[in-house]
Amino acid sequence: AQSVAQPEDQVNVAEGNPLTVKCTYSVSGNPYLFWYVQYPNRGLQFLLKYITGDNLVKGSYGFEAEFNKSQTSFHLKKPSALVSDSALYFCAVRAPSKAAGNKLTFGGGTRVLVKP
Amino acid sequence: DTAVSQTPKYLVTQMGNDKSIKCEQNLGHDTMYWYKQDSKKFLKIMFSYNNKELIINETVPNRFSPKSPDKAHLNLHINSLELGDSAVYFCASSRERTGANVLTFGAGSRLTVL
Structure with missing residues (x-):
């Protein structure tokens, strides 16, 4: 069964500092990996995805993520965090095969708090 | 126009009652989903339909x-x-x-069962 782990419930960072949100996954085969963000009282919004190719993926709002196959990780990063980046971030994985049911499995979420 | 719209946004009801939540998408997508987010923000898939077929x-x-x-x-x-459906x-x-298909989410429907 596929799974996603986000080891930190919350990440605190000062505005202007680098932001990293960790994600590790477990899936059979080459994964499709995603990051979504949820602002208060809103639905999830897509940030970026990894399909194949370059391990560094760039997405919306200056976010990027690095796929590391050997460590089965897909950490989300932003070089300089903004107060407006404060939100709940979800990592998700989908297995490439139909046998896995094509389900998109989410991690437990990491709350990011950026302080001025 | 809202891409994925859900109604109602808030629903407060008593245990034992029956209720419905509606969802509509105007994106021309073939697949739709219901996810449940609990009080700890954990997100879990419940159902998925592809072209009206439960998958x-x-x-x-x-x-x-559904x-x-x-x-x-x-x-x-x-x-x-039940209370646990909140x-x-x-x-x-x-x-x-x-x-690699990306999901587009609605704004959510908060159900509170008293």
């Missing part, structure tokens, strides 16, 4: 019954509501059900 049915009590009259609509009916329910859609 994912997780271990959800029989009290929950209905997809056409590929733009996916409704969720809940019978005999959660935020998100509808989502994607162009297809496989691969």
Whole structure:
């Protein structure tokens, strides 16, 4: 069964500092990996995805993520965090095969708090 | 126009009642989903429909019954509501059900069972 782990419930960072949100996954085969963000009282919004190719993926709002196959990780990063980046971030994985049911499995979420 | 719209946004009801949440997408997507987000923000898939056909049915009590009259609509009916059903329910859609398809989420429907 596929799974996603986000080891930190919350990440605190000062505005202007680098932001990293960790994600590790477990899936059979080459994964499709995603990051979504949820602002208060809103639905999830897509940030970026990894399909194949370059391990560094760039997405919306200056976010990027690095796929590391050997460590089965897909950490989300932003070089300089903004107060407006404060939100709940979800990592998700989908297995490439139909046998896995094509389900998109989410991690437990990491709350990011950026302080001025 | 809202891409994925859910109604109602808030729903407060008594235990034992029956309630429905409606979802509509105007993106022309083939696949729609219902996710449940609990009080700890954990997000879990409940159902998925592709072109009106049920393709994912997780271990959800029989009290929950999805209905997809056409590929733009996916409704969720809940019978005999229990306290544990209190959660935020998100509808989502994607162009297809496989691969790197991105989900577009609605704003959520917060259900409170008293």
